[in-house]
Amino acid sequence: MKAQARSLRVRLPAFLFASEALFLVLYFSFVTYGDDADAKLQNNRTDPMGNSLYRDYPFFADVQVMIFIGFGCLLSFLRFYGFGGMVFNFLTAAFAIQWAILVQGYFQFYLDGKIRLGVANLLNAEFACAVVLISFGAVLGKTSPIQLLVMALLEVPIFAITEWAVLKYLQINDVGGSILIHLFACYFGLGATFALYRPGLREGHAKEIAGYRSDILSVLGTLFLWVFWPSFNSAMALKGDDQHRAVLHTFIGLSASTLTAFALSTMLSERGRLTMADIQNVTLAGGVTVGASVDMMISPAGAFTLGVMGGTACMLGYKYLTPFLSHRFRIQDQCGIHNLHGLTGLIATMAGIWAILSADEETYGPSLYQTFNYRAPPEGDPKLLELQQVIPDLQPGLGRSAREQALWQVAAMGVSVGVAVVGGVLTGLVMKLPFLAPPPDECCYDDELFFDVPSDYGGIGGSRSSVSRQEDSKV
Amino acid sequence: MKAQARSLRVRLPAFLFASEALFLVLYFSFVTYGDDADAKLQNNRTDPMGNSLYRDYPFFADVQVMIFIGFGCLLSFLRFYGFGGMVFNFLTAAFAIQWAILVQGYFQFYLDGKIRLGVANLLNAEFACAVVLISFGAVLGKTSPIQLLVMALLEVPIFAITEWAVLKYLQINDVGGSILIHLFACYFGLGATFALYRPGLREGHAKEIAGYRSDILSVLGTLFLWVFWPSFNSAMALKGDDQHRAVLHTFIGLSASTLTAFALSTMLSERGRLTMADIQNVTLAGGVTVGASVDMMISPAGAFTLGVMGGTACMLGYKYLTPFLSHRFRIQDQCGIHNLHGLTGLIATMAGIWAILSADEETYGPSLYQTFNYRAPPEGDPKLLELQQVIPDLQPGLGRSAREQALWQVAAMGVSVGVAVVGGVLTGLVMKLPFLAPPPDECCYDDELFFDVPSDYGGIGGSRSSVSRQEDSKV
Amino acid sequence: MKAQARSLRVRLPAFLFASEALFLVLYFSFVTYGDDADAKLQNNRTDPMGNSLYRDYPFFADVQVMIFIGFGCLLSFLRFYGFGGMVFNFLTAAFAIQWAILVQGYFQFYLDGKIRLGVANLLNAEFACAVVLISFGAVLGKTSPIQLLVMALLEVPIFAITEWAVLKYLQINDVGGSILIHLFACYFGLGATFALYRPGLREGHAKEIAGYRSDILSVLGTLFLWVFWPSFNSAMALKGDDQHRAVLHTFIGLSASTLTAFALSTMLSERGRLTMADIQNVTLAGGVTVGASVDMMISPAGAFTLGVMGGTACMLGYKYLTPFLSHRFRIQDQCGIHNLHGLTGLIATMAGIWAILSADEETYGPSLYQTFNYRAPPEGDPKLLELQQVIPDLQPGLGRSAREQALWQVAAMGVSVGVAVVGGVLTGLVMKLPFLAPPPDECCYDDELFFDVPSDYGGIGGSRSSVSRQEDSKV
Numbered sequence A, B, C: 001m002k003a004q005a006r007s008l009r010v011r012l013p014a015f016l017f018a019s020e021a022l023f024l025v026l027y028f029s030f031v032t033y034g035d036d037a038d039a040k041l042q043n044n045r046t047d048p049m050g051n052s053l054y055r056d057y058p059f060f061a062d063v064q065v066m067i068f069i070g071f072g073c074l075l076s077f078l079r080f081y082g083f084g085g086m087v088f089n090f091l092t093a094a095f096a097i098q099w100a101i102l103v104q105g106y107f108q109f110y111l112d113g114k115i116r117l118g119v120a121n122l123l124n125a126e127f128a129c130a131v132v133l134i135s136f137g138a139v140l141g142k143t144s145p146i147q148l149l150v151m152a153l154l155e156v157p158i159f160a161i162t163e164w165a166v167l168k169y170l171q172i173n174d175v176g177g178s179i180l181i182h183l184f185a186c187y188f189g190l191g192a193t194f195a196l197y198r199p200g201l202r203e204g205h206a207k208e209i210a211g212y213r214s215d216i217l218s219v220l221g222t223l224f225l226w227v228f229w230p231s232f233n234s235a236m237a238l239k240g241d242d243q244h245r246a247v248l249h250t251f252i253g254l255s256a257s258t259l260t261a262f263a264l265s266t267m268l269s270e271r272g273r274l275t276m277a278d279i280q281n282v283t284l285a286g287g288v289t290v291g292a293s294v295d296m297m298i299s300p301a302g303a304f305t306l307g308v309m310g311g312t313a314c315m316l317g318y319k320y321l322t323p324f325l326s327h328r329f330r331i332q333d334q335c336g337i338h339n340l341h342g343l344t345g346l347i348a349t350m351a352g353i354w355a356i357l358s359a360d361e362e363t364y365g366p367s368l369y370q371t372f373n374y375r376a377p378p379e380g381d382p383k384l385l386e387l388q389q390v391i392p393d394l395q396p397g398l399g400r401s402a403r404e405q406a407l408w409q410v411a412a413m414g415v416s417v418g419v420a421v422v423g424g425v426l427t428g429l430v431m432k433l434p435f436l437a438p439p440p441d442e443c444c445y446d447d448e449l450f451f452d453v454p455s456d457y458g459g460i461g462g463s464r465s466s467v468s469r470q471e472d473s474k475v
Helices: A002-030 A053-074 A082-108 A119-139 A145-170 A178-195 A212-234 A241-267 A276-289 A300-328 A337-358 A361-371 A382-390 A402-431 A469-474 B002-030 B053-074 B082-108 B119-139 B145-170 B178-195 B212-234 B241-267 B276-289 B300-328 B337-358 B361-371 B382-390 B402-431 B469-474 C002-030 C053-074 C082-108 C119-139 C145-170 C178-195 C212-234 C241-267 C276-289 C300-328 C337-358 C361-371 C382-390 C402-431 C469-474
Strands: A031-033 A114-117 B031-033 B114-117 C031-033 C114-117
Touching: A002 A031, A002 A082, A002 A145, A002 C241, A002 C300, A031 A082, A031 C241, A031 C300, A053 A082, A053 A119, A053 A212, A053 C212, A053 C241, A082 A114, A082 A119, A082 A145, A082 C212, A082 C241, A082 C276, A114 A119, A119 A145, A119 A178, A119 A337, A119 C241, A145 A178, A145 A402, A178 A276, A178 A337, A178 A402, A212 A241, A212 A276, A212 B053, A212 B082, A241 A276, A241 A300, A241 A361, A241 B002, A241 B031, A241 B053, A241 B082, A241 B119, A276 A300, A276 A337, A276 B082, A300 A337, A300 B002, A300 B031, A337 A402, A361 A382, B002 B031, B002 B082, B002 B145, B031 B082, B053 B082, B053 B119, B053 B212, B082 B114, B082 B119, B082 B145, B114 B119, B119 B145, B119 B178, B119 B337, B145 B178, B145 B402, B178 B276, B178 B337, B178 B402, B212 B241, B212 B276, B212 C053, B212 C082, B241 B276, B241 B300, B241 B361, B241 C002, B241 C031, B241 C053, B241 C082, B241 C119, B276 B300, B276 B337, B276 C082, B300 B337, B300 C002, B300 C031, B337 B402, B361 B382, C002 C031, C002 C082, C002 C145, C031 C082, C053 C082, C053 C119, C053 C212, C082 C114, C082 C119, C082 C145, C114 C119, C119 C145, C119 C178, C119 C337, C145 C178, C145 C402, C178 C276, C178 C337, C178 C402, C212 C241, C212 C276, C241 C276, C241 C300, C241 C361, C276 C300, C276 C337, C300 C337, C337 C402, C361 C382
Parallel strands: A031 A114, B031 B114, C031 C114
Antiparallel strands: none
8 A cells, every 4th residue: 555655646747747738738739719808809899798708607616616616515425535536536536527617628629729628617527537437436435536537548548539420410409418518427437337346345344434524524414415517507508598497407307306216215224214325416416317308398397207207317326227237237436426417417418318209499589590400491491581581580490300419419328428438448447557546345435545635533433333234235 | 202203213214205196297288388498488589598487596596505505504503403403494495495486376476377478477476485494493302303394284374375466566675675585584484483392492402502514504593694694685686776786785785794693702702702793694684684674775884873773673583672572572582583684674674664655766767666656546546658668668556655555564574474373373383293204302302313313423522512592592 | 711701892893993993984984886886877868788897797706706715715625724714814805895995095095085986896806815825825824814904005006006006007917916916915025024024834734734625625715726827817807808818828827837836746745745835836837927918819729838838847846946045035935926916927027028928919919008008109109190190099008119108117027026015024014913813823824822622623633733833834
């Protein structure tokens, strides 16, 4: 363990300084201000209060809280790994966002050889960062910070390319990111943890346990995610009624999955008691299940139903699927991301398709062609001009029917999952390289390996290890 | 205790699933989108950025933080009941908001047989939820989650009817909700805890004690409430200068009560030391005392004075009144809500009346008839037309004088307190029903009854029970 | 210790009540509403949604979170002083803001014998409060609450006069407050702690140690500061593209200093492990270093570079300079504010000068004369009229050249540091007066002196004091 840690002393700084040097060169060469942040382009003809900053910044700030505080606290549930959960989340997030600004910038904000920077890019980069942090949940406690950074280094571009290709070529509805963010992140993480399989942890680990205070902190993280999730799901929606619906549906979906989580957690517990891991995770399932149809007219009752379905699937997944995947398929999914992001993402995809198939002009009026822009007539079609008289700023679409679109949505799901699995496994293989300082089995879930711990660290134990493996895989 | 817990295994899921089924049917049958969330009604003639979402959502999000994080942390001060405080708050809040959307929707947002949903409804529902959570403070640690849900189930409609009747028929000034929210919630909670009187806890309980880390978490909750209280108090104010004043007064009032709390906590302590329970509660008193006049021209010095008065009354209440109520009147007010919401609510009502009596056109200009709309001339009065030339969007009022209004304010206070006491006692009697699984005396304030606790739970004790009963009733 | 505490029982309330009485008289005599909060001045010709509340309140609320929650948690890292860190921060902040509203009001918002109050004043007062809280970091754990209040009482006016004089007469660029806030606060705090030198703590103190849970809470505080720092740095920027850039640069700077902090913390640790004190502090350095040029066209790469420089200087300061200052110069800088606010403030000043010297019309267009208003032609200059045809609302400036301005920036830095050192030492001497109840050496870093602690306080120790003095001075 000593040699191990000493080697981190060279490798982590080396990796970080190399990355920073690379980032700095790329920022210097390619990143400039977007129009709304450029002093020269803003003049007396532009209204300062009309700057896109004021539209984007509130959402950016809310998602910042989710990323750094929500995820950070949530991942701190392990009794001996509170530093690791919160601090590696901080490191990985800061790294991933910097990197995503560059990579997404190249694909989405590139003009005349330069990436145009604004708060909108930062917001997009946060979504890419959320992808990495969700995947992190699968390997929590079993990876060195260098491994996590390598994961971010590889996952961000794989995600960014997939995102760009899907948005540009497949053109799907997925405002809340259930398909592109949650499904991708989940299967990428599962792929990585599969490649990183540790037979030595098959029977559990004495330190793979929650603690009383760390469970409370973790619930606090859940609450931050819960409270700001409507901002996450609505940030990318069209302004106006679309964004309004996204807020309503997310709130209703989360409430419904919360009530479901409490009901099922008690019901499925042998002694009729609540399990904190369920409160920490299953309550959030509704935020994912509404995601792919969150801006549509799915009705408040529809959002409620999706919340109940999400809570149920997620809870059953924790109870039955996670142990099964772990024992049969060697997928050690530490935080159970397959339940909170995978199963729910599949439900969300189906719900999105259902909502697309039910959408018609009677319900949406002419704004049907904005929310579902691919249904608008293509450039040159005389029907387009007709519609543009009702909606002057309507963009030409692809003239797709709802049924055609359903297939595109399925295709997008397939691409997202497929790329994620392959990318995740390959990334996991890279992460396995010994010079990335993976912790030995016996030092997993232990802050002492990577941190100077205070002198009371030894005393936080209490009586250890009475918790069964099955319980652990859930937390 | 085993039988007890096992019974929860059936009852809590049964109650929650039944409620969810009911909610779902009601959402399906009666809830549709409000105008600003309806795709068809938003078209090229409506400005997306003019959507009410952008006016309401920031306030909604701030109050969300107060409800789920502020209250959650604040209620986690008991050393062995940190899960219960934070998690039952989460459950109760999610339940209460869902239910309040339906009940308030029926009374306030009902049109053509449908409840029209928007973020404004959610914000209103959060206020109803705050009512339930304040009442929760009176019975913390002594109730099962089913009892809390039953309390929410009954308190929300009783509150919603009172709110609707007072706002529609009495027409009072109470932007910060001191009369309708704080007084109601307080006396409802006292009524319930009176009905739930436990003689076995008369001499205290070994686990009814705070802990070092839980006290810090609880102060964190206080700080979240403190920081976002200006949003709570101003959310319902008229836009513009009224809302601006509400923010200013709330901040000044809170600051003044905070300084007062520190001064009195030291002064009234035998050993001249600060008591954490005072910091957690008394500092917030100013937010309540300014509530009923928070949008009026009470002057910054007026807000300061109200803060000092609130802090003083609340502190004296904790020191002398709570033990008295507990021993003489069998009102076991766990968190001392009578001090933070009752005494302060009474002061707020009086201050509101004083502010109404001092309001004149010289201070307010013609906007007097907007802030005090009941003073505007009624429909048909020629003076109304005259005023409408100065304020084009002035609504017709009731032509009341300030002195008449003072009586209506008193009446509203009477109605609020009266309905709350009766409703609270009756609700408490219902909560006493044995199949709601009330915890036995010896299992109060103990997370082990309702949660699978981590293995370090047994070790968090330290040396117990050296704290006197009187101290406990304060925390 | 008993006599000590008893004396607090009289002195703290006496001080607080006297201050509150004074404040109340001053509020009553001098504070009235600003135009945007005055009912009479807002009428049918003013647009309620155009009220300055809606521009200022979001920034105010974000900075509130930083002040009360961010600082509060960050200062709670000491194992036996968690109450003190969080609660004295609360008290000092509430006191300092109330006082700053009056003092800054006199200098900046005074008209016709009255201070005009609005949320803008509150926001300014929060910046003055941040100054006091940064200085607090130097003396954490070694001061009674009365001493802290006396510090606030003296520091706020000394700061407010300096701020007013610099802004009015020197006219500098310092939107993020690196010169006026961070440098001032740092050197004031160092001056005070120099005057309060305690030889008895030269060799450390058994309780001057962090704890496992308190370290996590402290990181949480860091994260709140990190997340909302863009609001802090941009709050005072011109609306539009200037504010947009301030947000971008702060985020990029913080990310860069975060990666640097992780790299250097591992590299400089003997065993290649991360030190929590570095994560808690050094990660934030980039927020300060970008501060003086945060609204300028320094380019994203420039902000990145400043972040790296800040993280490096701050880290080296913790490692080498703080122990040196402590042993050679008797400056016991408890939280190492000289590293996070002093060294970084100096870098920020230099960067600001560099950015000013590189600013030209080619990059900024005519808005050069807005961002650098002192460069605009003075009243009466025909060039002013010419420019006002391009920018109608351009204010007349001072006709300074960039090179002249560089000297003014240096002068401002000199004034800020000079006044702070002298003011800090004098304030420290006042704080030394025995009737302000300074804690005896043996009771430093100990909550028991000022708080009724829960019965588990004795048990939180673990094995103490194995941490060396050098480590301690860092945390």
